[in-house]
Amino acid sequence: MGQLLKVQNFTISSDGIAAGENQSLENPFGTDIDPQKLFTWAGATASWPNRTDPGGSRGLDDYFTRDFSRNIGAEIMGRNKFGPQRGPWEDHEWQGWWGDEPPFHTPVFVLTHHPRPSFTLSDTTFHFVGGEPAEVLERAKEAAQGKDVRLGGGVTTIREFLEAGLVDTLHVVVNPVKIGEGLRLWDAPEDLEDRYHHEAVPSASGVTHHIFWRD
């Protein structure tokens, strides 16, 4: 199958929501979501990259945490994952949420209609690109040099690439919290079963891992 386009560790609520409304600098996930709570499952694992103490679980969830970077050579993300700004880029000082050491370690393609020069932070280079999903994927695959491409989200971006038939595998984590308002990935995981194989794997941590792939 060659290079895959993969959604990995994308975490949503039991009602399908990954980000709330009113995204801002202070609230990257919007006002309705406490990202700490949504991502507890990953933060508790031994392989969580931001872990500062040596502990952490090495059960099922850890397999997903440590698979996140495996054979990934580039990421594609929507503009709203990169930052809360809308319209033309006015403040080039803003370089994303992640500080001087972004957790990507590859080229990252940020979808935007507004031009902005590429820049590099540590081993991550951000490119700002317009165009159709298929064109962006082509560029990302080239940059990935034979490795796979991660589709980082958010919801709008994943839905756009799903609609274009470009996503090869998805790993979506459903956290048993309810949010109510926000950007919804799906009504139910079964929505994707017409196009994908689907396995639902409950974890001892309380989340359920949904794995999708196509032939």
Add this chain to the structure above:
Amino acid sequence: MGQLLKVQNFTISSDGIAAGENQSLENPFGTDIDPQKLFTWAGATASWPNRTDPGGSRGLDDYFTRDFSRNIGAEIMGRNKFGPQRGPWEDHEWQGWWGDEPPFHTPVFVLTHHPRPSFTLSDTTFHFVGGEPAEVLERAKEAAQGKDVRLGGGVTTIREFLEAGLVDTLHVVVNPVKIGEGLRLWDAPEDLEDRYHHEAVPSASGVTHHIFWRD
């Protein structure tokens, strides 16, 4: 925790058996076991290294298959995993079951009381070592250059290292076939719960993944 000693993808029957009796050149797993049948779960995955066609599942089982080599820098195996011979090494032409491209890609330490010179096949070098488990582990960790060490089996070797308190994590796959006679890893997975955290994760393929780790 530094370098781990890990058992990975070690597959046994529902009655705890990994290898049958009467091991020979023709029957590496003994006469009571059809390894094809025991390892069907792994052979069906997309990441199975011996796969010749492009298909294969990318569900839960595939995460375990593709994690097998992640951050592994050396393997320790018992003599009976290496070959069916007993006593002094007489035939140096015999270089293991795996042909010119062994699937290890690291130094491999074969436990034996009988000296034999090291040799290299492709990117795998086999060393033949005696001594206590802790000493062998020390050598393997040094060879692994900061990466983890895989404990490859068989049953006798895993039990020996478990008894010495040297195993950090275990991933054991229980296949719902019954064998009856042979080398038994345990009476039940719960045998290890006094020393390890334990998660049992059923897979759609019919096997159950048992994951153990300690603090």
